[in-house]
Amino acid sequence: MRFVNRVPAVTVLLLVQHALMAFADPLPPSVDPFYTPKNNDWKDKEPGYIIDHRPIELPSLVSDNNTENPLTAHQLLFVTRNASNLPATSLTTVIRPQYADPDRLVSYQVAYDAPDVNCSPSLGVQRGSQGNARLWNQIQMAFILPYLLSNEQPVGKRPFLNIPDYEGNNAAFTVGPQSGYHTLDSIRAALNSHNYTSINPGARTVLFGYSGGRIASEWASELHASHAPDLNIAGAAIGGPPPNITKTFIQVNGAGSQLGIWVILGMMNAFHELDSFIRNDIQTQYSSSFLGPLTVCSNPKPKPPSIPPKANVTTWFKSGDEFLFRFKHILDENGVMGRLINQTHKPNFPLYIYQGTSDNLTAPIGDTDRPVGDYCRAGADVTYLRYIGRNHGQTIIAGMYPAWKWITARLNGVSDPAPRCSVEDVTKDDAEDDNEIKQDDSDVAGQEFGDDLANEALFGENGSL
Template sequence: MVLFHSLLPLCGLLATCTAYVPLPPSDDAFYQPPYRYELERPESILRPRQLPKPFGINATIAKTHQLLYRSTDSQGKPNAVVTTVLVPPNAHPNKLLSLQNAYDSAFIDCPPSYQLYQPDSFIYEREIIELALQEGWYVSVPDFEGFTSAFTNGVQSGQAVLDSLRAVLRSRSITGLSSNARKVMAGGSGGALGSEWALELQATYSPELTIEGTLLTALTPNVSSVFETVEGTNSSSVIPLAMLGLSKQYPNLSRWISDNLQPLSAPGFLEANKVCGANLQPIFQTQQVSSKYFGRPNAFLDATPQSVLHSVGTMGLHGTPRSPIFSCKGEADELSPIADTDALINKYCDKGVTVQYLRVAKADHEIGGAYGFVAGFPWLKDRLNGVRLPAGCNITNITLPAGFPA
């Protein structure tokens, strides 16, 4: 679920480019949890470290911390996850944005904690991170897919986001953030996936948290529906990325993939375990993934993948959000049909969730997602400033303002 390629510059376009580059997670001992960490409660900080400023963020940053914290995967097993905490100068210790990056990868060396330091990486949400830092907010960017990169696993993602919030709120002696800070979340596309699942799971997984508001742009409520939509298109790489990501915590799906992959084409499919999502798109674009790699169309409709997709790839089944929502969706979204988002929003409205939902005429996945960040940022500011929000749902059909990139 790919966003905002055209909005962000590459280091390679600059004349000179020097930055601290850490070891990749696969080689960095920081990512490995300490002995018997599973005995710690979820949210516990297992290991902190301070790093130089990330290369990919242009705003002034006073300090950058990374926290390895204890969380729980979709099978109820303990896991260790990293979040990167960006602290601006003159930071407000009572304001926190949890920004879920759409890193969309099944390869373990692609999380934001590492990619923030890569000079040739796109950080799709860079502009909202910079705006938040300019406002004096703390910004936490969790590796919510977990160490193994369980892309599109909603339960893994949501629980990791919630535990990142709890861990950061416990980090005052490290970061200076107040344990009573007001909190908002934001994410687009794959980042909205992590944010939305956190909302669904909050009531049961971390009921003590209060989240003042959540920005969800370019939502992908149903991963199975996404598969059907992107098959044979420029976004078909989502299919191998998601299938392999889901298989990380579902051995039955891993076996199904092994049993059904065509031997001659299997290496090409498994390449998605070795390449970051943004770099994988040209490899798979326009491919009929099911037919090419599994020898038949609609293989993903088999019982095994559908059971996993229903369990951890379908939003709206695990709880009702307590947080107000600002959502934006392009009517011409070519990755995830707007009907899926309409249905999810209507369901939450019927259950009493406060929602502001913009349906953007003629906007595709990328443009609708980008506009959602622009339109939703003032709303996030109001939530952190304690501005009262009237209850209820407001669903509005809009057109892009003149001059907005299309």
């Protein structure tokens, strides 16, 4: 266990090394014609219908030399739904590791956390991608390390990997229903892709996502009963949740204000009325800073000004925080987890949820206790781990190995031995804590990895937007 806890930090360094290698640039989603259907025939198709497909090249994500890459990948343009449950399209990337089992699929929702479509995983995981999209997405492949390696231990034959652009082509970061629809329909598309990928249509599927990826994974779980009850999902492992987007904005405002701005911009991308109000309400001197993250992966010239982490963003608006109240219905309907769960509307697969009790990025631990309680009262199977005293970055390191074990058991068809609804407090009472990556949650730039390197991975090479 001690060795396993050291692996992620070492692997992050290795992945950065490969992320920095230069290849021919693939086209970003904003200008790549593959992201746009050639006609409107798709609008009458069922969710998960594959409109178009293409093979792509991946960098050598797990090797420290230039030997042949054991990973191959295919991208699928598929039919899905937007935040208003209207027909839309999105992309997903299906990766095949060496020795992959066509009856296993892990849907990995990467925490790309940005209101810019050019941050999407479909671009970032490609060989030759550049800038923040490359760093953000390729580094996070460390979080599914066992499923990328080419031997069969310790998790058995490797599953195929499904990595969706769950924010969609409008980069609707934190818009829960859209993220859920896109995730579920990306899985449908992956299971429909046998002719291109060799995945079996009935493959056992497990979802995994941390932090921003947790948004998509939780909402997919919440919408499963109504939108995709036919999907063969064996479980969902979801960690570091932001269960209430409004509370997340309030929590980080003045401590990690970049994240709060990204949250509001993601909602603006999906809802015109909120977008129009914010653009008219922002004071002129703050407009460039506030709107700058809309191009965080698009390499604009000149670059927008940086956002001070301790800025009180509500003072940037003429009406202060009025938008939180005027658009409460939008923020609640699309940003509060657990609202749709009841005894007749719950996932038919087990959930594994974990969060640090000192997580100062997402919300107080009590805000995660609430939707967990909603799931439990509805009769869902939930294993809930509360990592006592750990913050956002520390929890992903501490919780990674147990999550791998749980995911692997679900892929193997092993029943969860925990009671139908169990809660466990995990304390820092052993020496392994000395091996964990340390960070201060007030530094949002380190939210996923917990070290200085994360500043480049998440906020650009200069540690800022």
